[in-house]
Amino acid sequence: MPALKELEEAFFYSKKDKEFQRELRHLQKTYIGRPTPLYFARRLTEHLGGAKIYLKREDLAHTGAHKINNAVGQVLLAKKMGKKRVIAETGAGQHGVATATGAALKGLECGIYMGTEDMKRQALNVFRMRLLGAKVTEVPTGSRTLKDAINEALRDWTTNVRTTHYVLGTVFGPHPFPVMVRDFQSVIGREARRQILDAEGRLPDYLIACVGGGSNAMGLFYEFLKEDNPPTPPFSKGGKEGLLDKDIKMIGVEAGGKGIETGEHAARFAGGSIGVFQGCKSYLLQDDDGNVLGTHSVSAGLDYASIGPEHPFLKDAGRVQYTYATDDEALAAFELLSRLEGIIPALESAHAIAEVVKLAPKLDQDKIIIINLSGRGDKDVQHVAKIKGIEL
Amino acid sequence: MISRITKTFKRLKKEGKKAFIPYVMAGDPSLERTKEIVILFGECGADIVELGVPFSDPLADGPTIQRASERALKNGVTLRKVISHVKDLRQITRIPIVLMTYYNPVFKYGEENFIKDSKDAGVDGVIIPDLPPDEAEDFIKQSRKAVLDSIFLLAPTSTEDRIKKVTKASSGFIYYVSITGITGANLLLDGSMDVLISKIKKYTDKPIAVGFGVSTPMEASAVAGLSDGVIVGSAIVKRLHESPDELKHYLISLREAIK
Numbered sequence A: 001m002p003a004l005k006e007l008e009e010a011f012f013y014s015k016k017d018k019e020f021q022r023e024l025r026h027l028q029k030t031y032i033g034r035p036t037p038l039y040f041a042r043r044l045t046e047h048l049g050g051a052k053i054y055l056k057r058e059d060l061a062h063t064g065a066h067k068i069n070n071a072v073g074q075v076l077l078a079k080k081m082g083k084k085r086v087i088a089e090t091g092a093g094q095h096g097v098a099t100a101t102g103a104a105l106k107g108l109e110c111g112i113y114m115g116t117e118d119m120k121r122q123a124l125n126v127f128r129m130r131l132l133g134a135k136v137t138e139v140p141t142g143s144r145t146l147k148d149a150i151n152e153a154l155r156d157w158t159t160n161v162r163t164t165h166y167v168l169g170t171v172f173g174p175h176p177f178p179v180m181v182r183d184f185q186s187v188i189g190r191e192a193r194r195q196i197l198d199a200e201g202r203l204p205d206y207l208i209a210c211v212g213g214g215s216n217a218m219g220l221f222y223e224f225l226k227e228d229n230p231p232t233p234p235f236s237k238g239g240k241e242g243l244l245d246k247d248i249k250m251i252g253v254e255a256g257g258k259g260i261e262t263g264e265h266a267a268r269f270a271g272g273s274i275g276v277f278q279g280c281k282s283y284l285l286q287d288d289d290g291n292v293l294g295t296h297s298v299s300a301g302l303d304y305a306s307i308g309p310e311h312p313f314l315k316d317a318g319r320v321q322y323t324y325a326t327d328d329e330a331l332a333a334f335e336l337l338s339r340l341e342g343i344i345p346a347l348e349s350a351h352a353i354a355e356v357v358k359l360a361p362k363l364d365q366d367k368i369i370i371i372n373l374s375g376r377g378d379k380d381v382q383h384v385a386k387i388k389g390i391e392l
Numbered sequence B: 001m002i003s004r005i006t007k008t009f010k011r012l013k014k015e016g017k018k019a020f021i022p023y024v025m026a027g028d029p030s031l032e033r034t035k036e037i038v039i040l041f042g043e044c045g046a047d048i049v050e051l052g053v054p055f056s057d058p059l060a061d062g063p064t065i066q067r068a069s070e071r072a073l074k075n076g077v078t079l080r081k082v083i084s085h086v087k088d089l090r091q092i093t094r095i096p097i098v099l100m101t102y103y104n105p106v107f108k109y110g111e112e113n114f115i116k117d118s119k120d121a122g123v124d125g126v127i128i129p130d131l132p133p134d135e136a137e138d139f140i141k142q143s144r145k146a147v148l149d150s151i152f153l154l155a156p157t158s159t160e161d162r163i164k165k166v167t168k169a170s171s172g173f174i175y176y177v178s179i180t181g182i183t184g185a186n187l188l189l190d191g192s193m194d195v196l197i198s199k200i201k202k203y204t205d206k207p208i209a210v211g212f213g214v215s216t217p218m219e220a221s222a223v224a225g226l227s228d229g230v231i232v233g234s235a236i237v238k239r240l241h242e243s244p245d246e247l248k249h250y251l252i253s254l255r256e257a258i259k
């Protein structure tokens, strides 16, 4: 694909391009609102009675999720490449909103593809995208969710490749997307590492993030995966042996849906096998004939049959552990955080919180956990009300 | 050993003719019906038949073939069943058959087993639109050994470097995708195809067949003038469902146009 080659060249050039980096940093600060806070969740910590819990507040980034970090980066690249139009897939609608926002910011035309199923449960975001001037196209084929929206966006891209850049929303797809999206998201971990050293004078013991395609997780983890970071406190008595990044435990939380045994889930590690899909070799929920299976999650952003290729690599290397939270666990965590902290999390992020609800009480009080609170839950309020049988 | 597809193109060249390559999705609406269609293709003068394998996520296909794929999947048609269907077809026809399948079903099947079973069943060639030659070294090596043609795609946006790779990796013929886009889109005959096909011919004397977007006999005739063969897919699949009575007449008019 010549378009991928062109993109790869533009991306690697932009990394060294001082002007590009200056503009990106400027927009991160003045437009996205970075750095996002690292917040100590005192009441949640007390409630669970174990480890100290910090929230990396990506929900406070402009448009309400981490997706904007990547969207703004790629829209800047699209502009540099001379493209007049950007397109994107979206599940929860957050990436669609972020891309539409970036396009408005830079004066580009914008097309968003979204599965019928997701348009229903994220109706608010559909309206937001249209307000931002994007053309939202419904994808009524296949499972009518994120994977089908990606198919349709890829079809559009092959058709309009000369004028259009495809802003893929997660660390998936063909090279250079996984590397590039990770790079734009890695600002999360860079900030979090500095912030926790400021707040606690030491590194955390756990990093926890939900995993759809895997971009907010890679964004948080990446800075802590670098092996050449110097040791930090707490130092041992000799004063030399500090805590190393490699001692930090990292956990990715997939969507367990209605439970693995029901087959209605999006837990690729628990229920999938290696496959090749949408330009990428990774874990995949598929049948014996290699057809991709339908998935289920209460959260549209995690409702996806495959996972970014770096995650299987980190799993096999034993560096990151993967688990899942069910719909019910995520919904309980959604309400818990709302009531205890006054923060309504995105249903995606609620999966990460659900894992901490299980983990924190088992840990000593001097342990530290950072959760990536990848997005805010306004978009989910209607959907949750409906699940609870409440008419708004 | 030379493949049946290569032989076909050689014969056509000697006769000063171009290949007519109609497409049908296996199992849409049933494998029984597919058998009838393949026989009809032969009767109407097809030189090679392209047989689609249904897949859950047919990325390179437009709405017509997407729906055909969905119908076939609903009927429980799988790659395995399509291969054994070819074995059945071989009882009644010797027309060269090319499978068009996406890569994941092949990956799941196992490349080696796929190549062996396809060859044993009487498949002549394979098109895998989401397998670029750079990722296909093993596949190419093994299919060459089995004399199963591996057919790769070139598009209007392909660079010289790409053209070099694809012409080298392909056997049987080279599939030139007439448009940037998906199957069933509108063909654009603006002279650029001429330029690109001439460019490809600088690198190879392997036959070049053109597909994606060819619909009317007039288009087929124009494309045949520039290439060695014409592939017609969506337009056939559409007629098969919307006006099956006209299918035979349509196929004959395509055959007559491809000279």
Ligand SMILES: Cc1ncc(COP(=O)(O)O)c(C=O)c1O
Binding pocket: A065, A066, A067, A091, A092, A093, A094, A095, A169, A170, A171, A210, A211, A212, A213, A214, A215, A216, A217, A300, A301, A302, A346, A348, A349, A374, A375, A376
């Ligand atoms: C708030 C939020 N968190 C997480 C995700 C999942 O994506 P990823 O795993 O790439 O971070 C999404 C995707 O839509 C999202 O909107």
